[in-house]
Amino acid sequence: MDWLLVGSSGDMALAKIIVVTSGKGGVGKTTSSAAIGTGIALQGFKTVIIDFDVGLRNLDLIMGCERRVVYDFVNVINKEATLSQALIKDKRTKDLFILPASQTRDKDALTQEGVQGVLEELAKEFDYIICDSPAGIEKGAQMALYFADAAIVVTNPEVSSVRDSDRILGILQSKSRRAEEGKEPIEEYLLLTRYHPERVALGEMLSVSDVEDILAIPLLGVIPESEAVLKASNQGTPVILDTESEAGLAYTDAVDRLMGEERPLRFLDIQKKGFFKRLLGG
Ligand SMILES: Nc1ncnc2c1ncn2[C@@H]1O[C@H](COP(=O)(O)OP(=O)(O)OP(=O)(O)O)[C@@H](O)[C@H]1O
Ligand SMILES: [Mg+2]
Numbered sequence: 001m002d003w004l005l006v007g008s009s010g011d012m013a014l015a016k017i018i019v020v021t022s023g024k025g026g027v028g029k030t031t032s033s034a035a036i037g038t039g040i041a042l043q044g045f046k047t048v049i050i051d052f053d054v055g056l057r058n059l060d061l062i063m064g065c066e067r068r069v070v071y072d073f074v075n076v077i078n079k080e081a082t083l084s085q086a087l088i089k090d091k092r093t094k095d096l097f098i099l100p101a102s103q104t105r106d107k108d109a110l111t112q113e114g115v116q117g118v119l120e121e122l123a124k125e126f127d128y129i130i131c132d133s134p135a136g137i138e139k140g141a142q143m144a145l146y147f148a149d150a151a152i153v154v155t156n157p158e159v160s161s162v163r164d165s166d167r168i169l170g171i172l173q174s175k176s177r178r179a180e181e182g183k184e185p186i187e188e189y190l191l192l193t194r195y196h197p198e199r200v201a202l203g204e205m206l207s208v209s210d211v212e213d214i215l216a217i218p219l220l221g222v223i224p225e226s227e228a229v230l231k232a233s234n235q236g237t238p239v240i241l242d243t244e245s246e247a248g249l250a251y252t253d254a255v256d257r258l259m260g261e262e263r264p265l266r267f268l269d270i271q272k273k274g275f276f277k278r279l280l281g282g
Pocket of ligand 2: 030058
């Protein structure tokens with residue numbers, strides 16, 4: 001893996017900044033940020049997940065820490081709170097912290113210098129910094145990806161989502177700090193979520209290979225459409241902790257691949273359960 005040196009000259013630190021992005025809204029970025037951040041921390045790396053979605057605050061709900069939010073990302077940028085006041089330590093997973101988004105309606109509250117300052121401070125302490133991007137390809141999304149070393153491009157198997165992922169790939173390659181400074185480009189990974197094998201077979205959704213062909217970036221994982229995701233988010237638990245669910249296991253595989261392990265793809269075939277139940281008269 002290609003690590004970036006962040007920090008001011010005296011205080012060099014190693015941290016990998018990963019943006020979870022998509023272009024299109026509602027494809028599963030926050031679900032994936034929570035799951036992948038948790039999965040990385042479970043491997044023993046000190047990890048922080050930052051909610052860049054100013055005004056919405058979804059990450060703390062999915063992580064089940066919304067009642068503990070006192071200060072947020074914008075407060076730290078504005079020096080109204082210190083990082084240690086704003087960071088929320090996850091109650092289940094050791095080595096995992098959340099930096100919640102602001103409720104402010106001011107979408108310009110995140111400045112590039114402000115974000116840089118916070119990332120540099122975090123980089124002194126953390127191994128991984130996960131940036132949960134807001135939807136779109138405008139300023140908010142660009143702020144979330146600007147300092148990234150790697151990008152997880154969350155995509156649903158449908159044309160509109162793939163098209164917007166292609167747009168965000170263009171921005172990663174032209175408007176990120178690495179692009180502007182002519183450094184090694186951002187590592188790009190495809191995460192295909194809400195995959196529905198039945199609908200793929202019916203031709204209603206694109207297949208894994210269709211999406212891979214169009215976007216042409218390495219596949220980090222395929223997360224099946226699963227009721228376990230909604231259940232987990234209602235409980236304020238990242239779905240990766242549900243080791244009974246296919247979605248949870250698929251996220252674990254994705255994290256292992258991110259760490260350089262080889263894992264075969266699974267859960268891509270149509271479930272036969274309903275059919276056997278019917279055979280048995282169930
Ligand atoms: N694998 C899945 N199976 C079923 N539902 C899913 C799956 N992944 C995400 N969802 C659901 O899709 C919805 C959107 O998910 P999420 O909030 O993670 O998307 P997002 O990309 O962060 O959205 P936004 O662009 O608004 O930030 C949620 O209701 C979530 O529960
Ligand atoms: Mg989100």
